[in-house]
Amino acid sequence: QSVVTQPPSASATPGQTVTISCSGSSSNVGSNYVYWYQQIPGTAPKLVIFRNNQRPSGVPDRFTGSKIGNSASLAISGLRSEDEAAYYCAAWDDTLKGRVFGGGTKLTVL
Amino acid sequence: EVELLESGGGFVQPGGSLRLSCAASGFSIGNFAMSWVRQTPGKGLEWVSSISATGERTYYTETVKGRFTISRDNSKNTVELEMNSLKDDDTALYYCAKEPVLYYYDNWVDPWGQGTQVTVSS
Numbered sequence: 001q002s003v004v005t006q007p008p009s010a011s012a013t014p015g016q017t018v019t020i021s022c023s024g025s026s027s028n029v030g031s032n033y034v035y036w037y038q039q040i041p042g043t044a045p046k047l048v049i050f051r052n053n054q055r056p057s058g059v060p061d062r063f064t065g066s067k068i069g070n071s072a073s074l075a076i077s078g079l080r081s082e083d084e085a086a087y088y089c090a091a092w093d094d095t096l097k098g099r100v101f102g103g104g105t106k107l108t109v110l
Numbered sequence: 111e112v113e114l115l116e117s118g119g120g121f122v123q124p125g126g127s128l129r130l131s132c133a134a135s136g137f138s139i140g141n142f143a144m145s146w147v148r149q150t151p152g153k154g155l156e157w158v159s160s161i162s163a164t165g166e167r168t169y170y171t172e173t174v175k176g177r178f179t180i181s182r183d184n185s186k187n188t189v190e191l192e193m194n195s196l197k198d199d200d201t202a203l204y205y206c207a208k209e210p211v212l213y214y215y216d217n218w219v220d221p222w223g224q225g226t227q228v229t230v231s232s
Contacts, residue, residue: 104155
């Protein structure tokens, strides 16, 4: 099991807002930046949020990252069918001295 | 356009070896650390190894230490992962990815290549 946990699945209808959680500990999420990756089936992961809440160029502002304590969240507003993908959070772990990934959340757009 | 292309994956018996290669285009890898991340349906994404921009520092996850060796040739714009004493648990899709700075630390990886499949089975 990963040291950073995510719900395995989430779903919402087009236009709605969905929030995906990422729970860690003081050695990772609580003390370091959180990153979010989107993986559309059959493709490689793509960065959508870096340093907790920063969006790379080209990522719509419908994607919002936040962090409080040992937990982080990715919110996607105005949900669209093309947002259907797996989403992974990641953080540096001070104890393991390495990057750790959450188990991923499969988002279904109903 | 920044691209990464992995190669070298395949089917190998337990105890065997494989050498993965990652060819970069659209940028010079000499300014960036580079990493390998693997993915399995059961265990998700797992960071495997990283190498600093000049190659003087290498990093490995505990489960591959002593078996895998990461290296780079900045003149050829390539990164390699030599994998020895392979185990069933090493079966995964292996991605090459670019770090944003010289060293592996608290940062993101982007972009990723399309991956190369490694299957270890008797």
